Amino acid sequence: GCREAYNLVRDDATEVNWVTFKYNGSTIVPGDQGVDYETFKRKCTDDVRLFGFVRFTTGDAMSKRVKFALITWIGEDVSGLQRAKTGTDKTLVKEVVQNFAKEFVISDHKELDEDYIKNELKKAGGANYDAQTE
Numbered sequence: 048g049c050r051e052a053y054n055l056v057r058d059d060a061t062e063v064n065w066v067t068f069k070y071n072g073s074t075i076v077p078g079d080q081g082v083d084y085e086t087f088k089r090k091c092t093d094d095v096r097l098f099g100f101v102r103f104t105t106g107d108a109m110s111k112r113v114k115f116a117l118i119t120w121i122g123e124d125v126s127g128l129q130r131a132k133t134g135t136d137k138t139l140v141k142e143v144v145q146n147f148a149k150e151f152v153i154s155d156h157k158e159l160d161e162d163y164i165k166n167e168l169k170k171a172g173g174a175n176y177d178a179q180t181e
Contacts, residue, residue: 049143052077056102056115057146068098068140075139088159093122096133098140100147105165114168115147121154 052066065087067078078097079090087099099118106112119137121130149171153159 048077052080053100053143055080056100065099065101070096075136084161091120091159093124096121096125096129100144103165103168105169116164116168117144117147117150119152123154
């Protein structure tokens with residue numbers, strides 16, 4: 048199930064831009080999916096930990112590029128033990144989610160800002176034709 052969700056985001060023919068992988072007890076299962084990044088951000092509440100696989104389109108007038116981010120969200124109210132386990136569990140998620148430009152571990156809502164993430168992806172991603180305007 049997780050692999051199907053991952054492939055939905057990678058497939059250019061679908062509208063799906065993000066999926067979550069969440070906990071069902073100690074098992075990681077596919078969660079929600081959607082088109083709008085703001086909806087994804089609303090899933091990241093203080094009491095949950097989840098993994099998000101998100102498609103972003105970055106670039107400029109010269110070239111548009113699709114970049115993928117793996118976001119590990121750990122809400123502020125998540126217990127220490129669960130926080131620690133999240134790191135171990137991420138290796139399981141990475142067995143499915145193998146292609147991404149950058150990985151983020153986020154506990155602060157400000158770091159979920161779309162522009163912040165796009166900027167980080169741009170830094171991770173080679174050619175930048177905007178250089179002359181920065």
